[in-house]
Amino acid sequence: MPSSIEYIEKLRKSNLRPTKQRIKICEVLFNADKTFHFTISDLAKMIEVNANQKISLATVYNTIHAFEKKGYLKEIAINSSQTYFDTNTSNHHHFFDEKEKELIDLENDGLDPINIKKNIPGKIIKSVEVLVKVDVDK
Amino acid sequence: MPSSIEYIEKLRKSNLRPTKQRIKICEVLFNADKTFHFTISDLAKMIEVNANQKISLATVYNTIHAFEKKGYLKEIAINSSQTYFDTNTSNHHHFFDEKEKELIDLENDGLDPINIKKNIPGKIIKSVEVLVKVDVDK
DNA sequence: AAATAGTTAATAATGATTCTAAATTGTATG
């Protein structure tokens, strides 16, 4: 569990000023035992519970997008009314539980290697994401 | 290129009343030589160009969702401000051109078979979608 | 300590999608 000082260094190295708000968001996101998936409103709730300070929703959005650009977070492609983010930035895939509206990691050892044979002239591959939608077995 | 009468039958078989609007939307979607990907606003423009009638946006939404439920269309998972649909309902995957905001089919023969080895207890797999994001090679 | 650029926060704006309720239409029935 990194200390506040480590987040300050991390932020400075990324040319992001270490503000109270950004440090708090780092704590909420990166002090967890395990990586996790969240929406902005999930995160806002987590901050409320965890914090003695209030962070404006605009700041939460700005910070999350700044972190995403710096590679601290990944955005996950699903069709949902809300955007999902992931503190697990390793190369991996996802299950999406349609019932719980919840993402579950599908690590690379959970599926055969993905090998894209087709290519698009003049274009390079930026990412390959597998989304496995699941629902209750009934 | 199916005739209007065939769409009427198709709609009736699906318990959808064959209205002028639904038939027109069938024509725009299913008379094309090739399958294609579209957003609701794409489709609304196509109808405007193609049609001698105006279809309310609410009706376009209703119809597309009705068609999707009946399996005439697929919805595609990407992070975008707009939802994408596909008239190609076969099992296949996609490239997403970040620059053009355009989907390109990646048929099953364009990649090695996807084999999900992990499973989620109590849940069954509803779909497996691969999304390959591409951008200009520069 | 002052200057400066970066950041926050309240609030407004945006825009895709869904909702509402009244008018219209397709279909079944006599």
Next chain:
DNA sequence: CATACAATTTAGAATCATTATTAACTATTT
């Protein structure tokens, strides 16, 4: 065909996640 009724369409309002605006605040540099 005429009538009845449920399904559908429509314009417009509402919703809601996200982004924009901009004045106040703050971290950093000088």
